Every structure is written in structure tokens, then in C-alpha cells.
Amino acid sequence: MAVEQNNLIASDIEGYLKQHENKELLRFITCGSVDDGKSTLIGRLLHDSKMIFEDQLAAINNDSKKHGTTGEAVDLALLVDGLQSEREQGITIDVAYRFFATDKRKFIIADTPGHEQYTRNMATGASTADLAIILIDARYGVQTQTRRHSYITSLLGIKHIVVAVNKMDLVEFSEQRFNEIKDEYQSFAKEVGINSPVFVPVSALTGDNVVNASKNMPWNTDAPLMEQLDTIPLEDTVNLENFRLPVQYVNRPHLDFRGFCGTIAAGSVQVGDSITVLPSQKTSVVKQVIQPAVSESEMNVSEAFAPMAVTLTLEDEVDISRGDMIVKTTDLPDVADQLDVTLVWMNETAMNTGVDYLIKRASNVVPGRFEQIHHKVDVNTLEKIEASELQLNEIARCRLSLKQAIAFDAYADVKGTGSFIVIDKYTHATLAAGMIQEKSTVAANGQSAKEYSAFEKDLNVLIRQHFPEWGCRSIDDLLS
Secondary structure, three states: OOHHHHHHHHHOHHHHHHHHHOOEEEEEEEEEOOOOOHHHHHHHHHHHOOOOOHHHHHHHHHHHHHHOOOOOOOOHHHHOOOOHHHHHHOOOOOOEEEEEEOOOEEEEEEEOOOOHHHHHHHHHHHOOOOEEEEEEEOOOOOOHHHHHHHHHHHHOOOOEEEEEEEOHHHHOOOHHHHHHHHHHHHHHHHHOOOOOOEEEEOEOOOOEOOOEOOOOOOOOOOOOHHHHHHHOOOHHHOOOOOOEEEOOEEEEEEOOEEEEEEEOOEOEEEOOOEEEEEOOOEEEEEEEEEOOOOOHHHOEEOEEEOOOEEEEEEOOOOOOOOOOEEEEOOOOOEEEEEEEEEEEEOOOOOEEOOOEEEEEEOOEEEEEEEEEEEEEEEOOOOEEEOOOEEOOOOEEEEEEEEEEEEEEOOOOOOHHHHEEEEEOOOOOOEEEEEEEEEEOOEOOOOOEHHHHHHHHHHHHHHHHHHOHHHOOOOHHHHHO
16 A cells, blocks of 8 residues: 555544545446456556555465466465465456555456356346456457356446456557457447447556556557546446335334335435335325434435435325335336346256246345246357256346236336346245346236236225235235
């Protein structure tokens, strides 16, 4: 770590923390094929940014002699490859997270594995990222895993893609080779919906163009990788238009207080806003917006926005439970029990249609099953293939049928309310991750979804009116 930062921490820790408190936070991942140099790149970023403590550097120097793959030089990949099996094999297996900061931003890096069998780990790391660095070995160009990881980052809605063409030192820093890879990747990127990727030639091993500009590549006039990360705009990564608050907990410490707690998934809310609770469709007005704070005087605020954790109190006594969603009355999301989704299967036990699973979307858990696999996708050719089941790491478009309707948004609009995980109902193992695309046009009983939903909605209203003492909200509650 830089000497001036150490001095500031020693002399004024509160000042140091205040300095970093209001900086933008950028979460990014490194991905690509195996041995493209992802871990080495992160190690180089930390090392050349002076963000490695002296004891860490000493430990890495010692470990390099035992596990390193760089001869006498320090093996910076060992900073993030901490598992014994990773060091023995020289590969990344699990996602490793590291934090560092510059004068402009704070960063959380997720180093994800390149091997195909660990694709599920890569998807997990990408799920919270604002930006993805796709590494490409300059010797080999675009590989199968390059395409696979690029396709997954596109599916997960990562809007900012930086393509780092690594190991330029092994191709004599050739501008021609860099341009060949750039053209090859751009033609594939258009097919998966990646727009305007940023290309950076680097050598993570030697540090060329990572933090400091490279003298070996005078033909490259663009900024080094670190400067790109510091300046890429992030304003469009958070939806501040559509207010969505999945309720995680009802806070009832005494008779005079009932608060509804959760993390705002999108949008903003103010005192006085008219809100609707879904799926019950009860309405009220926001009375208080309360945030976690050091002192009681700082708890009540007039407005909160994503991704803040808040507690709302309402003007009326409204029945709200964990799993419900609070939204603005003027901006209601869709409510449905038949959904078209994209699924990334992450378990060695195959997915079969007609099998009951638990579907966890935000704080809501609903039984459901996949009625149909529309097609699975060959990530190498993007060909749509017919399938009756899904194996580990396969990606498909499916129709999901839920036991009860949920409020949702398309994943492209709001990640927090448009994503879900699939859980085994017996072992509670996580089986898959999914992204909601739209409401299905086919209902469970074969009617159109519009006709089925209207009938079900009317029936559920009658049940809530006539069986309030049973706590029933829907036909599924009544039957169970």
C-alpha cells in the first residue's frame, strides 16, 4: 500500500474513511478461457496500484518459490488463487473477491474460473457485476470459453465490456495481431448483443498497459486498463425509475410501530408517495422512510433510492408479509404465474420438465416447475437446439409455471425482480439461476395467459373477501 495512505490511516483514520465514503463503487469480473491470465491481471492491478500490504507481498514472494509459475519473478496470480488445489494445478476454481481503491473509485473484483466445468462459478460472480473484463490470449484469439463467458455476461445484462488482449509480449507487441483479434471478437459480439466493447492490449505478466502506458506499444493511443476502469460511466447500471421494494422482514418491536424492511431493488421512494402492495393490491401512503444510521436523528430521511436498505412505515394498517413487493401505485409491474425465462443450469443432476422445484425470486419463494424447454443454446454457434432436459452448464429458454402468481419485471429492466434461483425442494441445494424474459402466452390449463389470469384474479378477490379469517389470498391457499 502506498506510503501516503499508510500515513493518513495512522494519523487520521476517520479522515481516511471519510475520503473513501462517497466514492463510486465499481464491481467487475475477469473472465475468459483457462490460462488467459485472469488472476495474474488482478495481481498486477493490485501490485502496480500500490494496494498490496507489505506482509502480503512478502508472503507471495515466499509462495512463488513453492507454487509460482514465473521462474524467479513473483507470481502475482497467487494473490487471488488461494486454494491449495488452485496453486497445485495453476488454475482458478472458485470465485475470489478482492477490494482496492484509486483516487476516483472503489473497486470489488471477482476473479472467476475459466474452465468449462466451473461455468456456474463464473455466472455467480457475474451476477452482481457492473463491468466485465474478457481476457483473450493474444496467441490463440477467441476461444470457446471466450464465447461462452461473453454470452453469459450478455444474458446477465452487464452493459460495460472491456476486452483485454493479454500476453502481447508473446506476440512481440504486434498491432496487426491485436487488430485481428479485435475484428474477430467484434463480429461475435454483435450476435450476442454486446455493443461497443472497449479493447485494450496488455501484458499482465510484465505490466504493459495495465496501470501504466506501455513503451512497447507506441501504436496504442488509448488509455491503459486502469484508467479505463476509472473513467467508464456507471450511471446507467442502476434503474432509478421503477420503484421496487421486495419485503424481507416485518419489524414490529412494539404496538406503536410496524415497519416493512428490505433493500430497494430499483427506483426511489419519498414520504407521501402512494404505494401498492403486490400481489394483494392493497394501497396506502408512505409515512416514514427510515435508514440504518449511527444516531437516531439521522434515521428518518425524506427519500431513499436503490440499492439502499430501508424500513418503510405506512399511513394505513396494511397486511404485508415477507415475499410481498411494495411499488408505486402509478407504476405497477406485471403479475403472472406463467413465465418465459432463460435458465443457466448449475447442477450435475439434470433438469427435467414436469419436476417440482422451489423458485426463489427476491424474498419470495414459490413452488413451480418447468413445463417446456423451448430450446437450448449452443454457445459456440448460438444455434437453437431442441432439448427434453438440461445438463450442467447448459443454457436454455423455458416456460416456467408457478403455483401462484408473482409480481415481476423483465430482467433487462430490473435485475432484482427479474432474476431467480431454482432450489431442490428436498435437499435445498441451488440448482440453477434464471432470468425472466416476459409473461408466457400459454397458461397451465391451456387457455391463453390473459384469459386465465383474468379468471384467476377475479376468483382470488372473492376468496380474500369471503375467507379473511382463514388468511387465504388465493385459490392455492384455499386448496392447501
